Amino acid sequence: MSASSDEAFVLAVLDALKEVRLEAIMVGSVAGLLQGCPVTTQDLDLLVRDTKANRTKIRALGRCLGGRPHLIADPSPTLRIDLPAATLDLLFDQISGGLTFQALRARSLTLSLGGRTARVACLEDIIASKEAAGRPKDLAQLPILRDTLRVKKALQKPGG
Amino acid sequence: MGRTRSPRRPATVSAADLVKQKLRIGRLLPDIDPGDLDLILSGLARPFGSGRRFFLREIKPGVRIF
Numbered sequence: 001m002s003a004s005s006d007e008a009f010v011l012a013v014l015d016a017l018k019e020v021r022l023e024a025i026m027v028g029s030v031a032g033l034l035q036g037c038p039v040t041t042q043d044l045d046l047l048v049r050d051t052k053a054n055r056t057k058i059r060a061l062g063r064c065l066g067g068r069p070h071l072i073a074d075p076s077p078t079l080r081i082d083l084p085a086a087t088l089d090l091l092f093d094q095i096s097g098g099l100t101f102q103a104l105r106a107r108s109l110t111l112s113l114g115g116r117t118a119r120v121a122c123l124e125d126i127i128a129s130k131e132a133a134g135r136p137k138d139l140a141q142l143p144i145l146r147d148t149l150r151v152k153k154a155l156q157k158p159g160g
Numbered sequence: 161m162g163r164t165r166s167p168r169r170p171a172t173v174s175a176a177d178l179v180k181q182k183l184r185i186g187r188l189l190p191d192i193d194p195g196d197l198d199l200i201l202s203g204l205a206r207p208f209g210s211g212r213r214f215f216l217r218e219i220k221p222g223v224r225i226f
Contacts, residue, residue, distance in 0.1 A: 004211045033214050036204035042216050086215040113208045144200070147192050151200045154188045155181065 003114060009085040010034075013044060014116040016064040022057040024048045025104050026120045027095050027129065029141065034111060035123050037148045039141055043080075043087035047121070049101050050077070050092035058090055097132030099125055123149045173205035 003011065010030065017024055026034065028045030048054050058079060062069045067081040069090065081088040094100045104121045111118045121129075127145050130138035173181070181201050186194065206212055219225055 002211060003209045004213045006213045006215045007209055007211070009215070010208075030214070033203070033212075034208065036200070036206075038199040038203035040214050040216050042218075044215075086217075111208075144196060147189075147196055148200045148203070150189055151185055151192070151197070152204065154185050155204070157188075 005085055007114070009083070010044065010118075011114045011116060012065065012085075013046075013088060014113065014118055016061050017046075018116070019064050020057045020060040022048060022054060022061055024090075024119070025101065025108055026118055027091065027104070027126065028089075029126075031121045032123060032126045032141070032145055032148070034113070034118070034120050035109070035148075036152065037123070037141075037145055039144060043089050045089045045091060045095075047091045047093075047095055047101055047104060096129045096134075097125075099129055099132075123152070173201075178202065178205060 024046040025031075025048075026045070027047045028043070029037075029039050029041035030044045033039050033041070048058070058069050062081050065081060065083055065088070067083045067088070069079040069081050072078050072080045072089070077092050079090040081090070095104070099121075104125055105119070107122045107125055109120045109122055111120050123145065127142065127149065130142055130145065178201055182194075182197055185201070186192070186197060189197075192200075217225055
């Protein structure tokens with residue numbers, strides 16, 4: 001098997017996070033698709049703690065990946081790094097639904113991806129955040145995300 | 161269009177297993193559309209690194225492909 005360019009991008013981000021020692025949780029649609037949801041997306045969303053040290057690490061992350069973090073829109077604090085393969089968004093402290101870094105981390109999964117380790121928000125939290133965000137693109141994904149969660153649970157039952 | 165597609169990769173779950181899963185889960189969750197169930201089971205069967213593509217790219221304003 002060989003990774004697609006999209007999968008290679010995820011691995012490159014994981015390598016860069018490790019390089020700059022930035023703790024991040026993958027959230028958003030990529031977190032869903034890493035858990036098997038058949039969805040597509042425009043960007044990779046990472047949730048980090050908003051600290052001075054992390055702000056420095058994010059600048060280093062940009063250098064590592066070959067991009068420069070910039071605010072996507074004032075007053076949103078989200079930073080974006082535009083890269084040839086995809087867009088990387090860095091969210092701070094919490095995501096829609098009041099889901100904090102600490103709470104998401106406590107329920108997150110640790111996935112092994114191409115020999116790297118990724119911390120990924122659980123599917124239940126991804127669904128809750130998209131319900132709370134309520135944008136058309138979030139609402140459009142909800143049925144397939146919810147059904148994927150139901151199928152995963154059904155497969156885990158004996159005989160699945 | 162000059163775009164390179166990722167080659168299809170073998171899934172870790174065989175086609176026969178997928179059919180069995182679809183029958184079983186289809187009975188447990190009959191309200192899920194069979195087409196959606198196909199997509200979901202296929203997505204769950206494809207491990208990371210199997211050549212899956214998921215990022216949409218804007219080729220011109222308002223037009224996205226992946």
